[in-house]
Structure formats: C-alpha cells, structure tokens
Amino acid sequence: MTTALPDVRGTLTLDRPLDSLTWLRVGGPADVLFQPADVDDLAAFLAALDPAVPVFAMGVGSNLIVRDGGVRGVVIRLGRGFNDIVVAGDTVTAGAAALDAHVARRAADAGVDLTFLRTIPGSIGGAVRMNAGCYGSYVADVLVSADVVLRDGRRVTLDGAELQLAYRSSTLPDGAVLVSAVLRGPLGDPGALAQRMADQLAKRDATQPTKDRTAGSTFRNPVGHSSTGRDDDTHEMKAWKVIEGAGMRGATLGGAVMNLMHANFLTNAGGATAADLEDLGEMVRKRVYAESGVTLEWEIMRVGERTLHEATE
Numbered sequence: 332m333t334t335a336l337p338d339v340r341g342t343l344t345l346d347r348p349l350d351s352l353t354w355l356r357v358g359g360p361a362d363v364l365f366q367p368a369d370v371d372d373l374a375a376f377l378a379a380l381d382p383a384v385p386v387f388a389m390g391v392g393s394n395l396i397v398r399d400g401g402v403r404g405v406v407i408r409l410g411r412g413f414n415d416i417v418v419a420g421d422t423v424t425a426g427a428a429a430l431d432a433h434v435a436r437r438a439a440d441a442g443v444d445l446t447f448l449r450t451i452p453g454s455i456g457g458a459v460r461m462n463a464g465c466y467g468s469y470v471a472d473v474l475v476s477a478d479v480v481l482r483d484g485r486r487v488t489l490d491g492a493e494l495q496l497a498y499r500s501s502t503l504p505d506g507a508v509l510v511s512a513v514l515r516g517p518l519g520d521p522g523a524l525a526q527r528m529a530d531q532l533a534k535r536d537a538t539q540p541t542k543d544r545t546a547g548s549t550f551r552n553p554v555g556h557s558s559t560g561r562d563d564d565t566h567e568m569k570a571w572k573v574i575e576g577a578g579m580r581g582a583t584l585g586g587a588v589m590n591l592m593h594a595n596f597l598t599n600a601g602g603a604t605a606a607d608l609e610d611l612g613e614m615v616r617k618r619v620y621a622e623s624g625v626t627l628e629w630e631i632m633r634v635g636e637r638t639l640h641e642a643t644e
Contacts, residue, residue, distance in 0.1 A: 337379035341368040349397045349406065352389065354452070355546050355597075357605040358397025359635060361406035369412040370480065370510050377508070378484025380405065386482060387634060388508040391430070393452040394461070394547045399605045400636030407508055409456065415511075418443060422475065423514045427456030431463070434514075439524035443516045445473060449528040450535045452547050456509045462496040466531065471496035475513040482506030499551055499630055540592040549589075549597040549612055550574075550627040570627060571595040574615055577622040584611035597631065609633055 336343055347364035350356050367373035377386070385404035389395070413428040418441040425434045435449035447468035451458060459477055462470050474491040481487060481504060495502040503509060535541060550570040571594040574580060580594035586603030589611065590596035597608055616627045 334381045334384050336363065337376050339365065339367065339376050340372045341376075342366040347406075349389075349392075349401065352408065353392030353395050353397055353546070355392075355396060355544060355599050355603075355605075355608060357399070357599060357603060357608060359399050359401025359605075359639065361402045361404075363405045365405050365407050366410050367407065367412065370478075370486070372412075373407070373409075373508060373510070374480050374484045374486055376484075377480060377482060377506075382483070386506045386508075388456070390428075390454045390457040391452075392546075393454075394457065394631055396546065396605050396608055396631055396633045398609070398633065398635035398637055400638040402635040409454075409508070409510070413456075413510055414454075421515050421518055423516065424511060425455045425514065426511050427454060427459075427509050429455050431455060431458050435528060438514075438516060439519075439528060440521055442518050442521050442524070444519045444524055445514060445516045446524055446527045446531065450531050455512055459494070459496075459509055459512050460501050460503050461499050462501055463499075469496070470514075473514045473516050475515050477512045478510050479503065480508045480510055538593065540590045540596050540598065543590060543592075543596070544599040545590065545596045546631050548595050548630050550595055550616075551630045553625050553627060568625070569595075573619050573623050573625050573627070577615070577618045579615045579618050582611065582615065584614065587611040589615060605635075606637060 344364045346360045348360045349358045387402055387406050389406050389408045409428040413426040415426045416429050416434055416437045417424045418438060421443055423434060423438045423443055431448040431451045431453055434455055435445050438445040447466050451463045451465060458470050459474060476488050476490045478488050552570050553568050574594040579589050581591045582589045585607035586599060586601050587607040588598050588600045590598045597612055619625055619627055
C-alpha cells in the first residue's frame with residue numbers, strides 16, 4: 332500500500348500475516364495491521380487516514396476465514412486498551428476486545444445473568460456486530476448501547492434499536508469500529524449462574540468439536556427469524572441436518588473437512604488453505620441445494636483475496 336500512514340501511539344505493522352490471528356490458522360497478510368493504543372489513538376488514525384483506504388475491524392478471528400491472498404488496506408485489531416469489564420448494578424460495560432466468556436463470568440460473579448455468552452467464541456465487538464446468541468438468548472435482548480468510531484474518526488453512541496440487530500446481523504456502518512458496549516441482564520444468584528454456565532459448557536463439549544481447529548458454526552440455520560433475531564421455533568430445520576442429509580458429513584477437500592462430530596463445523600484437519608476451506612463450504616452448499624432445495628448461507632465471515640493479485644467479491 333503506497334498511501335502514507337498517520338502517526339500513531341499504537342502499533343502499525345506492514346504486510347502482517349493474519350493466519351496466526353484466526354482460529355482456523357489460515358490466510359495471507361494484511362497490507363497494514365493497526366493495533367491502537369486506545370480510543371483516542373484509533374479515532375485520530377481514522378480521521379487522518381485517506382478515506383479511499385479500506386478498513387476492516389478484526390476481532391479474535393473466531394468466526395473468520397482470511398483468504399490466502401490477504402486483505403488490502405488496513406486491518407484494525409483491538410487489544411489491551413479495549414478489554415475492560417465494569418459491572419454496575421444490572422449493567423455491564425465491556426470493551427470490544429473483552430472475550431464473551433470473560434464478560435459472562437464477570438457478570439455472573441456480580442449476580443448479572445449474561446450466561447448465554449459463556450459458550451460463544453469470540454469477543455464482545457463481534458458478538459454485537461453479529462447479534463450472537465445461543466440457548467434462546469441473543470445480544471439483542473441485552474444490548475443497551477454501543478460506542479463506535481466511524482470511518483471518518485467521529486465517535487458516536489448508538490442504541491440497540493439503531494443497530495437493527497437481526498439474526499446474525501446488524502447495521503453497523505461500513506468501516507466503523509465498535510469499541511465498547513453496555514449490556515443489561517436480569518439479576519440472579521451468582522452460584523446458580525455459575526452452575527448454569529458449567530452445565531452449558533458440558534453440553535457444548537459433548538456435542539461440538541471444541542478440541543478441533545474450527546471457526547464455530549459454518550452456515551446459518553435455514554429457519555425463519557423475527558426482527559429481534561430469535562429463531563422461529565415452528566420451523567426446526569438445522570444446518571447440520573441438511574448437510575448430513577446430503578451426505579456431506581466428513582466430506583474433505585485438501586486439509587479441510589466437515590467435522591464428523593458436528594456436520595456444520597468446517598475444520599482445518601491439518602495443512603488446509605483458506606481456499607480448501609472456502610471451496611469445501613461451497614461444495615457443501617451446492618450439494619445441499621441439489622439434494623433438498625435449501626440454500627445455506629455462510630455464517631463464517633470471509634474476507635480478502637484469493638491470491639495477492641486477484642480480488643474476489
């Protein structure tokens with residue numbers, strides 16, 4: 332990238348490989364990786380950065396495929412300056428880099444029920460952006476507001492309604508970086524909340540390949556959803572069921588495999604490229620459509636270019 336970069340107090344790294352920053356351990360380099368020191372550093376950088384330079388905010392890479400050609404422009408990854416967790420009454424203010432599991436535990440210790448976050452991989456920034464949820468609860472149920480730095484460097488606070496949280500989606504503006512969120516949960520007994528989280532973890536470990544190199548659920552469940560993001564319980568179709576029904580449990584391509592334990596977990600079984608993973612996912616989508624007429628939609632975010640010279644959509 333030839334554009335001059337603004338001075339920062341954080342860290343700028345050119346041509347930074349991103350594979351080590353994703354759970355699937357694949358992907359090429361970012362033109363620039365920026366790790367801001369704090370919100371002021373981030374806002375000043377975005378305000379001074381050429382508006383033509385694309386910006387991508389990356390969390391802990393838990394639900395992400397970075398393509399082998401890498402990401403053009405600036406990848407922003409929030410770190411220690413963005414992971415504070417503060418509990419006051421029934422509200423929890425969490426930095427975007429705070430891990431979902433840590434937020435759930437800290438809240439439970441203070442008697443606030445955000446237990447559904449305990450088994451969700453990733454950080455609060457991604458959880459808000461994608462309206463993460465499980466066990467019948469979603470971020471949309473508990474989000475009060477989110478602090479955001481817009482692409483032009485302006486800092487704004489958006490309430491939950493403004494983000495229009497829906498099933499695995501929000502309307503966070505392009506190029507914006509979510510820096511913190513305020514969540515409000517019901518009060519409960521800390522001991523009971525801790526036990527609930529332990530039960531959830533046991534259930535997850537018994538049904539999902541938590542020891543394997545995955546990025547969580549690969550495809551969204553092909554079910555009806557309300558505007559709040561809740562599943563329509565009258566329609567029980569699940570992605571893993573249609574994948575298994577199409578004979579794609581255990582399907583492989585290169586080092587990629589649809590996990591034998593849970594068919595909706597795309598897995599790097601060793602030596603997979605991003606292309607292996609994405610192409611296997613597309614093979615699954617085509618087979619499922621041919622067998623059942625169901626069109627699976629990706630839940631894993633895919634970013635970057637197939638090669639360093641060939642841009643993809």
